[in-house]
Amino acid sequence: FDILQHLSMRSSVAALYLPRSVFISDKSGVRVSSELQIEDGMIQLFVEKAEICELKLFVENTGQDAVYFTYYTALHWLQYFTLEDSRRVTRNNPLRLEPCECNQTVQEKLVLVLFLVYPATLAFEFKENTQPATRPFHIVRFIQAEYRSELAALLGPEAPFRPKRLETYEPARCNIEEGVPPESFARNLLKFVVPLDNYTHPSYISDLAEVLKGSRSFPKLQEQKSLLESDLGFHNYLERFDLLLYLEEDQMRLDIKRYNKDDVSMVKDCENKRLLLLELPGVSENRPSVLRGDHLLLTKSEEVQLSTVTKYKGYVHRVELDQVKLGFSRRLLDGFIDNMKFRVEFTVNRLPLKLQHRAVHMAVQHELRDVLFPVGSRSVTPESPPALRLFDQKLDKNPEQKNAVCNIVAGTSKPAPYLVFGPPGTGKTVTIVEAIKQVKLNIPDAYILACAPSNSAADQLCEKLITSEHVDARKIYRVYASSRNPKDILKKNSNVEGNTIIFPCKEDLMSYKILVSTLVTAGRLVSGGFPIGHFSHIFVDEAGHAVEPEAIISVAGLLNAETGQLVLAGDPKQLGPILRSPFAIRYGLGLSLLERLMTQNELYQKGTTGYDNRYVTKLLRNYRSHPSILKIPNEMFYDGELVACADEMISHQYCKWEHLPKSEFPVIFHGVIGKDERESNSPSFFNTSEIDIIIDYMKKLLTQAKKGIAKISPKEIGIIAPYRKQVEKIRKAIKLHRELKSFLGIEELKVGSVEEFQGQERKVIIVSTVRSDKKHIILDETFNIGFLKNEKRFNVAVTRAKSLLIMVGNPIILRTDATWAQKVIGCPLPSMEELHSSRCLLKAQKILKDPSHPGHSLFELLPSGRRYRVLKTRTNRLRNSFYAKAISFLNTAKKLN
Numbered sequence: 102f103d104i105l106q107h108l109s110m111r112s113s114v115a116a117l118y119l120p121r122s123v124f125i126s127d128k129s130g131v132r133v134s135s136e137l138q139i140e141d142g143m144i145q146l147f148v149e150k151a152e153i154c155e156l157k158l159f160v161e162n163t164g165q166d167a168v169y170f171t172y173y174t175a176l177h178w179l180q181y182f183t184l185e186d187s188r189r190v191t192r193n194n195p196l197r198l199e200p201c202e203c204n205q206t207v208q209e210k211l212v213l214v215l216f217l218v219y220p221a222t223l224a225f226e227f228k229e230n231t232q233p234a235t236r237p238f239h240i241v242r243f244i245q246a247e248y249r250s251e252l253a254a255l256l257g258p259e260a261p262f263r264p265k266r267l268e269t270y271e272p273a274r275c276n277i278e279e280g281v282p283p284e285s286f287a288r289n290l291l292k293f294v295v296p297l298d299n300y301t302h303p304s305y306i307s308d309l310a311e312v313l314k315g316s317r318s319f320p321k322l323q324e325q326k327s328l329l330e331s332d333l334g335f336h337n338y339l340e341r342f343d344l345l346l347y348l349e350e351d352q353m354r355l356d357i358k359r360y361n362k363d364d365v366s367m368v369k370d371c372e373n374k375r376l377l378l379l380e381l382p383g384v385s386e387n388r389p390s391v392l393r394g395d396h397l398l399l400t401k402s403e404e405v406q407l408s409t410v411t412k413y414k415g416y417v418h419r420v421e422l423d424q425v426k427l428g429f430s431r432r433l434l435d436g437f438i439d440n441m442k443f444r445v446e447f448t449v450n451r452l453p454l455k456l457q458h459r460a461v462h463m464a465v466q467h468e469l470r471d472v473l474f475p476v477g478s479r480s481v482t483p484e485s486p487p488a489l490r491l492f493d494q495k496l497d498k499n500p501e502q503k504n505a506v507c508n509i510v511a512g513t514s515k516p517a518p519y520l521v522f523g524p525p526g527t528g529k530t531v532t533i534v535e536a537i538k539q540v541k542l543n544i545p546d547a548y549i550l551a552c553a554p555s556n557s558a559a560d561q562l563c564e565k566l567i568t569s570e571h572v573d574a575r576k577i578y579r580v581y582a583s584s585r586n587p588k589d590i591l592k593k594n595s596n597v598e599g600n601t602i603i604f605p606c607k608e609d610l611m612s613y614k615i616l617v618s619t620l621v622t623a624g625r626l627v628s629g630g631f632p633i634g635h636f637s638h639i640f641v642d643e644a645g646h647a648v649e650p651e652a653i654i655s656v657a658g659l660l661n662a663e664t665g666q667l668v669l670a671g672d673p674k675q676l677g678p679i680l681r682s683p684f685a686i687r688y689g690l691g692l693s694l695l696e697r698l699m700t701q702n703e704l705y706q707k708g709t710t711g712y713d714n715r716y717v718t719k720l721l722r723n724y725r726s727h728p729s730i731l732k733i734p735n736e737m738f739y740d741g742e743l744v745a746c747a748d749e750m751i752s753h754q755y756c757k758w759e760h761l762p763k764s765e766f767p768v769i770f771h772g773v774i775g776k777d778e779r780e781s782n783s784p785s786f787f788n789t790s791e792i793d794i795i796i797d798y799m800k801k802l803l804t805q806a807k808k809g810i811a812k813i814s815p816k817e818i819g820i821i822a823p824y825r826k827q828v829e830k831i832r833k834a835i836k837l838h839r840e841l842k843s844f845l846g847i848e849e850l851k852v853g854s855v856e857e858f859q860g861q862e863r864k865v866i867i868v869s870t871v872r873s874d875k876k877h878i879i880l881d882e883t884f885n886i887g888f889l890k891n892e893k894r895f896n897v898a899v900t901r902a903k904s905l906l907i908m909v910g911n912p913i914i915l916r917t918d919a920t921w922a923q924k925v926i927g928c929p930l931p932s933m934e935e936l937h938s939s940r941c942l943l944k945a946q947k948i949l950k951d952p953s954h955p956g957h958s959l960f961e962l963l964p965s966g967r968r969y970r971v972l973k974t975r976t977n978r979l980r981n982s983f984y985a986k987a988i989s990f991l992n993t994a995k996k997l998n
């Protein structure tokens with residue numbers, strides 16, 4: 102539309118629908134070329150440093166007849182471009198291009214400012230003669246100049262991004278040829294005693310999804326619909342959760358089909374010739390989720406169209422960053438030659454689903470009503486809990502934490518769960534760890550199961566318990582799932598022996614006082630026949646992250662409903678359950694057990710005298726972060742209830758850092774207009790301009806010791822990025838960097854996704870948001886990735902920092918989200934376009950550069966070098982003039998850069 106408007110072509114309605122090719126094609130023998138290659142009308146140039154660079158464009162007539170060059174213009178007016186031509190072409194002074202006359206040069210000068218990408222569109226107008234009535238024709242060129250450091254160039258795409266197209270042909274008949282599962286990678290001494298049924302996905306579920314969508318009506322499914330619409334209670338617990346889990350599975354089955362691939366080649370693994378290697382970009386980002394022991398179905402490409410096909414089952418032996426190693430039948434291997442092509446189909450791993458179904462069935466079978474729907478009484482005056490001597494003395498000074506520990510040991514909430522609830526950094530994990538230690542000390546026959554939804558959170562719990570000198574580490578045992586790769590995990594006090602995961606026999610496992618596992622792996626203990634009541638206490642940290650049936654895996658079949666104590670800790674505002682089915686979400690599967698009790702059960706509600714400490718503790722003192730870091734999440738998610746209590750020695754360490762835009766405010770939003778790219782056929786994104794900035798901050802942080810701020814070691818810095826590819830590229834950038842790669846302890850610097858940082862903290866956190874193209878935001882929403890469409894993920898990312906938070910991102914994109922615009926980038930803020938197109942800014946910059954300009958003396962750069970101000974003289978005149986406006990643009994531009 103811009104093009105049409107500028108070139109006065111609006112009269113032609115048809116022109117509105119003209120494809121891009123019409124504008125970019127050379128016409129009537131006239132060619133607009135450049136020294137650089139033009140692809141699809143686009144001229145891309147890269148610069149390595151901030152400089153004025155010149156781009157020559159050539160206009161030539163290669164036709165048989167003379168043509169008049171009448172006009173040229175930049176359609177988006179940018180101050181960084183100046184256009185010049187020696188013939189000074191205008192509509193009043195058109196240039197006659199004789200046939201085959203070349204040499205007409207339009208020079209364009211670009212002033213590039215560090216790390217910014219400035220797109221521009223140039224339009225050239227020509228006429229076949231100079232008669233006013235003659236319609237002109239136009240040629241358009243797009244120009245993109247991108248700052249690219251040497252490092253960024255090295256990190257750039259290895260191969261252009263080429264998504265694969267999917268054939269949806271389904272054969273009439275297929276035979277499944279069984280593959281070879283990983284050898285008993287888990288040595289199983291723990292017998293399967295309690296059966297795990299199949300919980301087969303009923304065939305009516307797809308029809309039910311249609312009914313819920315409102316697109317069809319099946320009277321016989323009305324009962325299921327009513328069940329979903331009714332409130333959750335113990336009477337419908339099993340049926341409701343079964344149905345919700347089936348709806349979720351139905352969506353998972355649909356979604357996983359999107360990952361199927363055609364014409365994918367495999368090669369033999371050079372380490373183990375009985376395995377085939379399949380490249381799977383995105384696999385480490387769970388797109389799709391593939392674990393050791395899962396299987397894929399492969400069909401030879403040349404057979405895909407046949408009516409009867411053989412699908413070869415390939416069991417996953419190992420998952421690597423962008424590839425998996427698969428075990429197939431002898432028959433396939435015998436006829437296999439490297440680079441044979443296959444169609445790959447992914448399958449849903451049903452184990453976690455089956456465990457969840459079993460858990461809700463067992464919850465009902467074992468009468469867990471009083472645990473799941475507790476009805477204790479609030480009327481009884483709370484007794485004061487026993488006074489304990491805490492191991493962690495800092496908890497002594499916090500009455501809520503101390504109360505929670507004492508009440509858990511005293512079992513005041515039994516049979517109701519005890520909840521430790523609170524925002525990030527308020528000490529939930531340390532409270533749980535203390536409670537576990539106190540239970541072990543004060544209740545001699547106690548046996549404890551400590552769980553978390555993710556492996557990283559379970560590892561964190563285990564490490565905190567093992568490293569404390571108050572518990573004999575030999576009594577603690579971390580149980581890993583057999584699907585884990587032993588090479589990737591902590592081996593101390595765990596079921597990993599060398600390169601094998603072992604499951605000791607029940608008696609051996611039962612001899613440990615404290616077992617630590619994920620919620621799903623706790624299901625293995627149920628299958629192993631652990632007696633109900635063996636565990637006197639079950640703790641679940643990060644409980645807000647799990648759907649209720651998942652949390653129940655660690656409870657049903659293990660906890661004695663009368664004598665056992667369940668403790669849940671978490672924060673519903675941090676990473677929640679990840680669900681795919683809109684119906685499962687609509688009908689409540691997204692609500693964790695912790696959140697349901699907090700919001701719907703009377704025992705846990707805030708009364709006139711506050712919360713009843715016998716059942717719940719709400720922690721509100723944040724011991725982690727500087728108040729300025731807390732400010733954003735506190736306003737966004739916690740109604741300003743959080744109180745900043747961190748030790749100032751640490752939290753204020755960066756308050757005087759020379760690189761802060763504002764002293765005493767250790768939060769930096771570093772605006773950068775980069776590019777989110779993909780490479781080869783990996784669906785994951787990266788942004789090298791952001792990596793350049795991150796590396797620059799790393800250098801500043803690690804080499805600052807002399808500047809009066811304590812030296813920081815790499816392990817105290819964390820870098821969080823929302824996409825796996827960015828994580829990988831940042832790691833690569835550090836390894837390639839001359840100074841950073843040899844920095845002492847650099848291997849301890851953690852670069853990871855938000856999920857990997859949940860529950861963790863670092864002195865300095867750098868967040869790379871990556872997104873720079875609006876059109877990809879929809880992908881984030883569909884796949885539940887990135888920051889922009891997931892507030893909970895954003896909350897976790899920004900609440901990991903103790904002393905300094907640096908966020909790197911594209912302000913134009915982030916401003917499209919109201920929360921980012923208001924809370925992070927700050928408002929009011931002129932958009933980048935406004936900045937670019939502002940004549941005020943240009944004028945102000947010209948004046949600043951030119952000491953002879955009469956306005957020059959009006960601007961003054963403050964001694965900090967970070968802000969301009971207008972001198973007091975003639976203030977009144979200035980207030981409403983463009984100088985005042987220019988000053989605000991200049992300062993914002995300075996802040997952004």
Ligand SMILES: Nc1ncnc2c1ncn2[C@@H]1O[C@H](COP(=O)(O)OP(=O)(O)OP(=O)(O)O)[C@@H](O)[C@H]1O
Pocket residue numbers: 495496497498499502523524525526527528529530531532672675723724725859860861862900
């Ligand atoms: N009473 C206290 N006094 C001083 N420091 C404390 C206290 N309680 C916790 N901390 C410290 O606060 C930090 C955060 O604690 P912890 O990781 O337990 O919080 P959390 O609530 O589990 O956080 P998240 O929700 O982010 O997982 C830790 O460094 C911990 O040592």
